[in-house]
Amino acid sequence: MLKISHVSKTFNPGTVTEKQALRDLNLHLEPEDFVTIIGGNGAGKSTMLNMIAGVYPIDCGTIYLDGVNISRQPEYRRASLLGRVFQDPMMGTAAGMQIEENMALAHRRGRRRGLKWGVTKQEKEIFHEELKRLGLGLEERMTAKVGLLSGGQRQALTLLMATLQKPKLLLLDEHTAALDPRTAKKVLSLTEEMVTEARLTALMVTHNMKDALRLGNRLIMMHDGQIIYDVRGEEKKKLKVEDLLKKFEDASGGEFANDRMMLSD
Amino acid sequence: MGIILAIQGAVSQGILWGIMALGIYLTYRILDVADLTVDGSFALGGCICAALVTAGVDPWLSLAAAVLAGMLAGYTTGILHTRCEIPAILAGILTQIGLYSINLRIMGRSNTPLLKLPTVFKQLIELTGLGQSWVSMIVGMLFVAALIALLYWFFGTEIGSAIRATGDNERMARSLGMNTNRNKVLGLAISNGLVALSGALVTQSQGYADVKQGTGAIVIGLASIIIGEVIFGKKTSFGTKLLSVVVGSVIYRIIVAVVLQLGLNTDDLKLLTAILVAAALTVPVLLEKRRRSAAYDPMTDGSSGKGGN
Numbered sequence: 238m239l240k241i242s243h244v245s246k247t248f249n250p251g252t253v254t255e256k257q258a259l260r261d262l263n264l265h266l267e268p269e270d271f272v273t274i275i276g277g278n279g280a281g282k283s284t285m286l287n288m289i290a291g292v293y294p295i296d297c298g299t300i301y302l303d304g305v306n307i308s309r310q311p312e313y314r315r316a317s318l319l320g321r322v323f324q325d326p327m328m329g330t331a332a333g334m335q336i337e338e339n340m341a342l343a344h345r346r347g348r349r350r351g352l353k354w355g356v357t358k359q360e361k362e363i364f365h366e367e368l369k370r371l372g373l374g375l376e377e378r379m380t381a382k383v384g385l386l387s388g389g390q391r392q393a394l395t396l397l398m399a400t401l402q403k404p405k406l407l408l409l410d411e412h413t414a415a416l417d418p419r420t421a422k423k424v425l426s427l428t429e430e431m432v433t434e435a436r437l438t439a440l441m442v443t444h445n446m447k448d449a450l451r452l453g454n455r456l457i458m459m460h461d462g463q464i465i466y467d468v469r470g471e472e473k474k475k476l477k478v479e480d481l482l483k484k485f486e487d488a489s490g491g492e493f494a495n496d497r498m499m500l501s502d
Numbered sequence: 503m504g505i506i507l508a509i510q511g512a513v514s515q516g517i518l519w520g521i522m523a524l525g526i527y528l529t530y531r532i533l534d535v536a537d538l539t540v541d542g543s544f545a546l547g548g549c550i551c552a553a554l555v556t557a558g559v560d561p562w563l564s565l566a567a568a569v570l571a572g573m574l575a576g577y578t579t580g581i582l583h584t585r586c587e588i589p590a591i592l593a594g595i596l597t598q599i600g601l602y603s604i605n606l607r608i609m610g611r612s613n614t615p616l617l618k619l620p621t622v623f624k625q626l627i628e629l630t631g632l633g634q635s636w637v638s639m640i641v642g643m644l645f646v647a648a649l650i651a652l653l654y655w656f657f658g659t660e661i662g663s664a665i666r667a668t669g670d671n672e673r674m675a676r677s678l679g680m681n682t683n684r685n686k687v688l689g690l691a692i693s694n695g696l697v698a699l700s701g702a703l704v705t706q707s708q709g710y711a712d713v714k715q716g717t718g719a720i721v722i723g724l725a726s727i728i729i730g731e732v733i734f735g736k737k738t739s740f741g742t743k744l745l746s747v748v749v750g751s752v753i754y755r756i757i758v759a760v761v762l763q764l765g766l767n768t769d770d771l772k773l774l775t776a777i778l779v780a781a782a783l784t785v786p787v788l789l790e791k792r793r794r795s796a797a798y799d800p801m802t803d804g805s806s807g808k809g810g811n
């Protein structure tokens with residue numbers, strides 16, 4: 238499904254702010270893998286997702302998705318294969334456009350855009366049904382500007398938009414981190430529901446270890462631009478928070494898990 | 503009597519210049535780019551049109567040529583901005599400066615009168631028997647109505663929606679598979695096509711073209727947009743917004759006509775416009791600052807009660 242081979246990325250090479258964010262990264266996903274990703278601040282989690290999405294070019298290595306070599310494709314082209322939800326709830330939607338317009342944009346992800354009407358009547362009916370699933374009452378406000386919605390509502394909408402057109406791979410980058418605990422929980426359970434229902438392949442970065450353990454069939458831990466731990470299936474099920482902390486301590490040389498690695502929910 | 507005539511002339515000029523303001527609205531408000539190409543592309547429209555009419559080309563056909571030339575100018579700025587990664591303001595200035603020489607080349611001199619040559623306005627004056635400013639007004643209104651309808655339709659289509667999304671949230675647009683660079687180039691081309699059309703119509707209506715006729719056009723366009731927003735408010739439908747831009751342009755011309763009647767020197771007009779726009783852009787900022795400092799309360803902490811991290 239996804240095959241990342243020997244990918245490295247250095248930001249600002251040759252300057253004082255030079256930073257190697259990914260070091261010879263390798264990752265191979267099976268179809269329908271739901272992988273949770275943990276790791277300290279600056280471990281390279283976001284960078285890995287950004288490299289898959291094509292936000293910045295990679296320095297070396299290859300990325301194949303669904304048999305397609307996307308290593309050098311521009312971001313807007315890869316978008317046909319990817320669904321994305323960002324940490325910042327403002328990032329995934331256009332504030333000045335209506336809910337249904339935003340959904341229609343997402344519905345056309347990866348398709349040619351022409352001079353046909355931007356939102357069709359048939360689509361509005363689909364969107365109405367889809368919005369009901371969120372249970373936020375947005376189906377009654379389809380012509381409202383997205384800028385009027387709360388962060389949680391916008392994030393739920395972004396999630397729905399990311400899956401409206403089934404992606405080959407869903408990329409979630411701490412997409413509940415900026416939400417209050419109750420909304421975060423709701424968005425997380427929606428995520429779980431959508432991934433299972435549509436049998437999506439997904440990468441989900443989280444700073445909550447309990448969520449990382451509870452969700453998905455596979456867990457990877459990143460540190461200093463590399464994957465230092467990769468467990469799946471039965472082995473993952475048996476894993477406990479303490480085991481992860483231990484791993485993390487070993488990797489970071491005794492330095493205890495920082496505040497971003499949350500233990501509580 | 504003088505003031506009535508002046509205002510009638512102002513209204514017809516306002517409508518024709520309103521087409522330029524529509525073009526600026528597309529970049530400034532929809533694409534969220536400050537495009538300084540317009541001073542050049544407005545004059546370009548006029549110069550191309552004058553040169554073609556002088557060469558015996560049909561005045562309607564020369565309007566179409568002006569639109570194409572304007573689109574090419576916008577395209578150039580778009581490529582400089584997206585491909586060459588030059589900041590949008592600088593890209594626009596480069597095209598604008600380049601166009602000054604190009605416009606001189608096109609006309610072969612700095613000013614071309616169309617005294618005895620046909621224009622769309624003269625044709626219609628002969629046909630209808632109406633006066634110059636009535637014909638200007640009617641032609642302008644027909645163009646404006648057609649263009650607003652066309653823009654309303656276009657920005658409702660898939661491509662138009664993608665251009666709006668690009669201006670609203672570029673990263674989101676890219677993540678949903680939109681070629682944001684292409685959308686920007688397209689938006690700039692359409693915008694400058696409108697600006698050049700306006701320049702060509704103004705040239706035909708006033709009976710001459712001048713390489714300097716676009717100087718300050720961007721500021722006049724911004725003034726029109728802001729006046730329109732003051733009158734109609736910011737929260738209106740898209741169609742109303744487009745209309746408000748043209749109404750803003752007409753009101754701007756009326757204000758100009760009035761202050762000129764009151765004895766203002768024509769040379770001071772650009773200063774007045776600049777002050778008007780600067781003031782209109784400053785007032786909302788000051789109001790917001792006042793609102794915020796009024797809401798400041800040293801006794802409460804700023805937390806909104808949201809935890810989570």
Ligand SMILES: Nc1ncnc2c1ncn2[C@@H]1O[C@H](COP(=O)(O)OP(=O)(O)O)[C@@H](O)[C@H]1O
Nearest residue numbers: 248249256258277278279280281282283284285
């Ligand atoms: N656009 C960028 N420019 C420069 N440095 C960056 C950029 N993005 C990330 N980095 C650096 O790369 C490292 C990894 O960052 P990131 O992938 O965001 O970490 P994580 O998401 O795991 O917290 C950090 O040191 C960060 O400062």
Ligand SMILES: [Mg+2]
Nearest residue numbers: 282283284411
């Ligand atoms: Mg991150």
